[in-house]
Amino acid sequence: MLLSKLVGERTKTNPSDATIPSHILLLRAGYIKLVSNGIWSLSMPAKRIARKIENIIREEMDAVEGQEVSFPVVMPKELWAESGRYFSIGDEMVRFKDRCGRDMVLGMTHEEAAVHFARDAVNSYQQLPFMIYQFQTKFRDEARSRGGLIRVREFTMKDAYSFHIDNEDLEKYYYRVYDAYTRIFKRIGMKDVVAVKSDTGMMGGSVAHEYMLLTDVGEDTIVLCSECDYKANMEVAVSVRDNLRDEVSEPLQEVFTADKADIAAVSEFLNVPENKTVKAVCYFIKGTEKPVICFIRGELEINESKLKKVISAEVVPANIKDIPGLHAGNIGPINLSVPDATVVFDQSLKGLNNLVGGANKPEYHIKGIDFDRDVKIETFYDVAKVKEGEKCPVCGKKLVLRNGIEVGNIFQLGTKYTKTMGMTVLDKEGKAVNPIMGCYGIGIGRAIASVAEESHDDKGLIWPMAIAPWQVYLCALRIDELAVKEKSEELYRALEEQGVEVLFDDREASAGFKFSDCDLMGIPIRIVISPKTLAKGNIEISTRDKKIQTDVSYLEAVHKIKELIYQLSG
């Protein structure tokens, strides 16, 4: 490719609305162009990266017997009504009427289409298991698209759906895909990816893993053990905490705490540590005015994903003034009287004594609360967020918290879709059963951005050889001199004939200008041909990270470049 003809604006200055490195550098290097909020065009180099990533994914999906298919972007309401998701998914799903007035949707994912595709064609256990996958455009009308290609509204996703006769078979296959995903991210060139247990969210199902690229700009939090292999998404992470009970329980005692309304203030005012207090957090069940009151140890926070599972309902923060019987800042487990409230106690409180909690009247708290003696509830739940430094539930060593970008996910879906959409097969005994499904996604654009996030320096992007848009950046300096022009064109042709992917900087521009474009675009190998190198019969070869920088004979150039590409391909 001639750089002089490559469409894509390269700029020196950082765009004002971009804050994370991948966003800034993909824009500055001319890889992406904003069309509308969360909607992008990709230029040739970005598309080349996307295709290389897709090819790696395709190879790994084919290796686990995937069948590449294609489902439509636009689907009729009926399909999504069958699964119920037409009604349960909110504004992030685009709905419109076609010219005949029929309700249509834009696919956010394709479970419904996959079941629709397979349900008539598959009717015997002998046809199971199978996996179908596609690369297809999805549209999710995200309220907060951000960060370039990290969180967008329109994107290409590899989505895969497997169908099994029983859970055992799904489990076995699921971990084959688990391993395939590990290989995919490694081959793409992501270094710091971990698979963590996660919540299944709107997808339904039970077991799920997210593949997280650990990076400071990630908006997800991941809990990792500093010693063992334990890792989990914050939404499902658990930890072990000591619930230390004092030897002697003091009596209950009301104390005046004036306007001290939060844990920090009460704790300071009464001079007790925060882990000797009881915190109350109030919610409404979503769409209702039914209150949910959670009690948790003072230094901890509520994990709303866990809470949702405990009470089997989504919650929204409540305005306490709207709940009769509650006094904001003074809510406690003793003398609590709120009709119809769901009350949840976190296990961090279990067995503790000598705690301070709200007195359920203005300006007072109660000291000396003993959960065994005074509260007497049977069941404590885990609804607490894991904190850095708590103990690993597996090995007891310290947990650490990291930020991450979700680069892929896999779900054991169960029969949610086959049951609602009426897909059955006959099992060995001739009985009609619903196949059990797994589903497996990777976003292509986000993968590009994630690699950029992990692999760049202050000069620009640094693409791994496996997905680099071109392998070689051929820099002709003083191309106005005939010898340079001829030799560089000759080398360009020779390399292309040998299947080497070359971006040929054929512009009449200064060395500094060219070098900085080369670094910005992140091409792994740079070749320089100039009057100086040619005088010695040489070219100069260097790698993007400058670990290799060497002169080689012009006559050996093609051979040496191919060798270096092979070496960098790991």
Place this chain on the structure above:
Amino acid sequence: MLLSKLVGERTKTNPSDATIPSHILLLRAGYIKLVSNGIWSLSMPAKRIARKIENIIREEMDAVEGQEVSFPVVMPKELWAESGRYFSIGDEMVRFKDRCGRDMVLGMTHEEAAVHFARDAVNSYQQLPFMIYQFQTKFRDEARSRGGLIRVREFTMKDAYSFHIDNEDLEKYYYRVYDAYTRIFKRIGMKDVVAVKSDTGMMGGSVAHEYMLLTDVGEDTIVLCSECDYKANMEVAVSVRDNLRDEVSEPLQEVFTADKADIAAVSEFLNVPENKTVKAVCYFIKGTEKPVICFIRGELEINESKLKKVISAEVVPANIKDIPGLHAGNIGPINLSVPDATVVFDQSLKGLNNLVGGANKPEYHIKGIDFDRDVKIETFYDVAKVKEGEKCPVCGKKLVLRNGIEVGNIFQLGTKYTKTMGMTVLDKEGKAVNPIMGCYGIGIGRAIASVAEESHDDKGLIWPMAIAPWQVYLCALRIDELAVKEKSEELYRALEEQGVEVLFDDREASAGFKFSDCDLMGIPIRIVISPKTLAKGNIEISTRDKKIQTDVSYLEAVHKIKELIYQLSG
């Protein structure tokens, strides 16, 4: 691929709602699955064909220096308002509001996106010419989707856009793409494709060609010369007709014709040939009640595309009762009095005499009309449809009419989009000018269906080797016998290791059942392994068309199969 696991319903019976061979056979062979009117899922073999076609197109687009990019499916109204097409395109464009209430559209084509993508990045003539292309999903809300993949609402299209400094450069490039398209259709395996001049329609621009696969089921009509190279789409085709004037002009004479209201009836009643009559056809200018009255020789039909160009407005058929002054069945050029009407005379009438036309009063016609003597108009236009057997405008030999499917199109767009969207570059003199564009499309799904239309027999599809979903169908007969099972699995592995694409029919089923699936699916080479062939140490190789049918030694099988694939790849 194991056929036992391939998802896709193969059926013996013709689907009731399919009428053309490609629709019937793609459905019956399990290649496509209807999701909604004009919206399809593709199974693995169809997707494999699609990818092979895409790869051929990609190679040819890259060979004319195309840059593969990606534009979004969903675009903001603003982009389409800039070009004006947001307002000029009707119901076939899907419009919806996003969650923030902003107007969005689904892309039917991507001229706007291409200009948006390039206009900031390109600002000098030195960056021209360039061509950008993509494979992307389009949605056109067709009123009449039909024929399986022939006319759909959602489809994948290769669309390409080139930008040039002047018309000369566009023209040069345009014919390079013209040749690339010829190569593409040949490589895909379409035999009977012709490039015909066509109307530019909603795209704007001047010169355009459609690539037409000639087939009886095509819904477009193409005019071809039986001798020379003249070919044109019906919309723009012209012909040469004799306008023979009688030596003696008879006087005008009103004749009673009672209720004889059409040309055939009047012609029979008065015993004059149809080409001695004047036909009137009435329209309204679209969206108005302004009448357009066309006069044409009795045996000819109006070509509305030509008429549209003549009067620079679209027309819709008029209800004659709604036009004061007109009497249905008796409209003629003499004594015509319709205020505000646009009257158009076709050149088939020029210079003729002794014609019969309506008398503009009920139940009467006029005989003896002499256009030179009685009508005296200056300009005749060509608004007639070409008829089979008329003379070629180039060589004068006979024209023939054929039906065709449009499998691709190329347009010289001019500056319609760069002008309205404000894209300029500095030319050599430093003057800002609008680049001149070309655009070039091929629908992938329609290409699949078109090949199927051209290449099938009563047993099923016949894929050309270049795009066949698999090269070889490996048919193991009596796979319940250990020797067959072992040898067929061994051959399957050996072929796959050698890069041969094999669909392995590993089912326990009868020979007839397997052979008919093989024929239906249209795989080019069939291999049979059975107890009988193995007894002789052989396998049986045959081609889908049965031109080759031979036994070869099992030991030579891989070699012979590869040889045959090479041979069939032409």
